[in-house]
Amino acid sequence: MILVFVGKSSGKTTNAVNVAGALAQRPVSPRPSSRKRRVRLVNADPQGSAAEWAAQRSEAPLFDVVDHIEPTIHKDLPRLLAGPDGPMDDLVIDAPAGTGRPMTIPDGRIRITRSAILAAIADDHGVVVAPVTPSPWDLWAGDDLMQVLEEAWTFAGAAPRARTRTVILLNRVSTREASSDQRQVPKIVRAARARLAEAPLPLLKTVIHDRQDYVQAPAYGLTVTEYAPRGAAAAEVLALTTELLTVAGENK
Ligand SMILES: Nc1ncnc2c1ncn2[C@@H]1O[C@H](COP(=O)(O)OP(=O)(O)OP(=O)(O)O)[C@@H](O)[C@H]1O
Numbered sequence: 698m699i700l701v702f703v704g705k706s707s708g709k710t711t712n713a714v715n716v717a718g719a720l721a722q723r724p725v726s727p728r729p730s731s732r733k734r735r736v737r738l739v740n741a742d743p744q745g746s747a748a749e750w751a752a753q754r755s756e757a758p759l760f761d762v763v764d765h766i767e768p769t770i771h772k773d774l775p776r777l778l779a780g781p782d783g784p785m786d787d788l789v790i791d792a793p794a795g796t797g798r799p800m801t802i803p804d805g806r807i808r809i810t811r812s813a814i815l816a817a818i819a820d821d822h823g824v825v826v827a828p829v830t831p832s833p834w835d836l837w838a839g840d841d842l843m844q845v846l847e848e849a850w851t852f853a854g855a856a857p858r859a860r861t862r863t864v865i866l867l868n869r870v871s872t873r874e875a876s877s878d879q880r881q882v883p884k885i886v887r888a889a890r891a892r893l894a895e896a897p898l899p900l901l902k903t904v905i906h907d908r909q910d911y912v913q914a915p916a917y918g919l920t921v922t923e924y925a926p927r928g929a930a931a932a933e934v935l936a937l938t939t940e941l942l943t944v945a946g947e948n949k
């Protein structure tokens with residue numbers, strides 16, 4: 698799977714690192730002798746927080762981390778997928794901060810984001826994930842994001858296929874909004890769904906809540922599934938990972 702996290706500062710790195718970790722802990726097949734998935738996290742953000750995360754870590758690496766801060770990700774896929782023990786099963790690409798109007802965001806970053814989107818679109822199992830924090834302000838900021846996505850789709854000439862594999866992830870949803878009745882959809886999530894219904898993008902069923910585990914784990918260079926494997930954050934990251942593999946058409 699080629700997974701690309703795009704958008705403004707709304708949880709790209711946090712979710713990229715945690716999903717990369719959950720993928721790396723997952724066997725490639727249900728057979729008991731199966732090896733784990735080979736995962737590489739590609740840091741394409743000039744601010745480089747994925748690389749900082751790796752630097753905090755004292756344990757053996759759970760997945761590979763490389764920097765690739767150039768607008769050539771789609772062309773360099775063969776090289777990015779190659780690993781010492783065979784090809785990677787998953788590339789998780791942490792795109793630069795921000796998308797949107799060239800007036801407000803440096804053009805170089807948009808070109809990197811565009812090349813990351815192209816990489817996902819070109820792959821049979823590519824998914825573009827845009828985390829969105831469901832506050833009214835961020836939902837409106839999604840309009841800028843749509844602009845870059847539309848542009849990338851047109852550029853790729855693969856709009857219909859790409860659209861089904863570009864998804865919105867609600868991130869940092871307040872746990873105070875969460876009802877003790879799990880079947881009840883929080884008001885903010887309903888509002889986000891209504892707002893996003895206007896955008897031709899599917900919303901992932903899995904919602905990531907605002908939780909301290911997401912803030913604490915990176916301080917130790919750990920993913921949430923390592924830091925608190927039985928915690929609520931780990932459970933939602935595992936659900937997210939399974940859902941993303943399904944969207945990618947790869948859930949075996
Ligand atoms: N689900 C969450 N719960 C609590 N805190 C979160 C959550 N997701 C992200 N954060 C916090 O929000 C901040 C921004 O998240 P993150 O760095 O992942 O976003 P980003 O999209 O990578 O930002 P940038 O565009 O600046 O690279 C971080 O301080 C992170 O710890």
Ligand SMILES: [Mg+2]
Nearest residue numbers: 709710742746
């Ligand atoms: Mg980041």
